[in-house]
Amino acid sequence: MEQYKSTYGLVGYPVQHSLSPLMHNAAFQELGVDAVYKLFPLQEGELEPFFSDLKKDGSPIFGLNVTVPYKEKVLVYMDSLSPFAEKVGAVNTVVVSAKRQLTGHNTDGPGFLTHLTELGFNTAGKRVSILGAGGAARAIVTVLCLVPERPEAVLIYDIDHHKAEALVQDLGQRFDTRLIKVVHSLDDLNLEISDLLINATPIGMKISDPCLLEGFQVSRDMLVYDLIYNPAETRLLKWAKEQGAKTSNGLGMLFYQGVLAFQHWADVQLDKAVKDKMWASLKTGLKS
Numbered sequence: 092m093e094q095y096k097s098t099y100g101l102v103g104y105p106v107q108h109s110l111s112p113l114m115h116n117a118a119f120q121e122l123g124v125d126a127v128y129k130l131f132p133l134q135e136g137e138l139e140p141f142f143s144d145l146k147k148d149g150s151p152i153f154g155l156n157v158t159v160p161y162k163e164k165v166l167v168y169m170d171s172l173s174p175f176a177e178k179v180g181a182v183n184t185v186v187v188s189a190k191r192q193l194t195g196h197n198t199d200g201p202g203f204l205t206h207l208t209e210l211g212f213n214t215a216g217k218r219v220s221i222l223g224a225g226g227a228a229r230a231i232v233t234v235l236c237l238v239p240e241r242p243e244a245v246l247i248y249d250i251d252h253h254k255a256e257a258l259v260q261d262l263g264q265r266f267d268t269r270l271i272k273v274v275h276s277l278d279d280l281n282l283e284i285s286d287l288l289i290n291a292t293p294i295g296m297k298i299s300d301p302c303l304l305e306g307f308q309v310s311r312d313m314l315v316y317d318l319i320y321n322p323a324e325t326r327l328l329k330w331a332k333e334q335g336a337k338t339s340n341g342l343g344m345l346f347y348q349g350v351l352a353f354q355h356w357a358d359v360q361l362d363k364a365v366k367d368k369m370w371a372s373l374k375t376g377l378k379s
């Protein structure tokens with residue numbers, strides 16, 4: 092029989108820029124596990140045969156991450172979903188059992204919340220404003236609606252407000268979304284009374300990208316969280332910092348969604364030494 096390493100990996104397109112291999116291979120190395128995390132850049136037509144092979148005995152793959160643009164498209168290949176992934180309607184982590192059954196999880200929302208908690212932000216009674224209504228916003232909005240520390244309000248602005256309305260309507264079929272309001276202009280986000288502003292758009296990734304909120308004011312007590320982590324300080328974060336607001340980029344979210352995914356695959360809690368190696372690998376990866 093052909094010898095192989097237990098394999099994990101990231102399915103998406105494109106995936107070449109991903110830091111996930113660094114983070115997960117660092118964890119395997121620290122744990123002394125003979126496994127490897129690879130990139131699987133797949134075109135849409137390759138998804139079906141890939142997942143069909145995954146279910147066959149003899150496949151070396153025991154766990155996956157899923158990224159843009161397939162987080163919703165892979166739902167049909169799952170044999171079961173975690174309650175949270177079912178609510179979000181998207182999967183970013185797949186666990187493959189010994190019997191080749193696939194369970195879909197979503198660690199984006201919990202990863203974001205874990206980082207928010209680490210930053211000392213408690214969502215109870217808070218007013219949250221979100222820019223963007225795509226895949227990442229979907230996971231974040233879901234976690235904000237389900238968390239026991241319920242925010243007072245969640246306002247969403249997307250350049251395409253129909254998209255934001257469709258998102259809320261879709262989520263509303265699975266849980267109570269009454270605290271969410273779609274706004275049609277940046278003015279209506281009422282930033283001066285907001286406690287948390289989240290950028291869930293890709294605007295800021297390119298050096299030439301504008302600050303979406305130039306000319307607006309934020310309060311000094313506000314936390315401005317940009318999901319983007321490369322560059323480490325987007326124009327939005329610079330703008331917020333200049334006004335005295337607290338800021339964070341999305342590296343912590345990336346880290347915690349990865350830690351939670353690994354814990355699903357291994358079915359163990361990772362200790363501090365392993366997590367430290369994962370975090371250090373992300374920092375190194377961003378520098379190079």
Ligand code: NAP
Pocket residue numbers: 159199222223224225226227228248249250251254290291292293294296303318319320341342344345346348
């Ligand atoms: P996405 O599905 O493409 O969603 C982005 C949304 O923002 C789209 O609905 C887009 O509308 C909207 N948008 C674009 N420009 C806008 C503007 N000027 N004002 C308001 N809305 C605008 O992307 P995603 O997967 O949610 O990811 C969003 C960002 O989060 C990316 O930068 C991604 O790298 C980052 N992210 C980070 C993490 C992490 O772990 N830190 C995890 C996931 C995602 P159109 O479709 O009409 O352009």
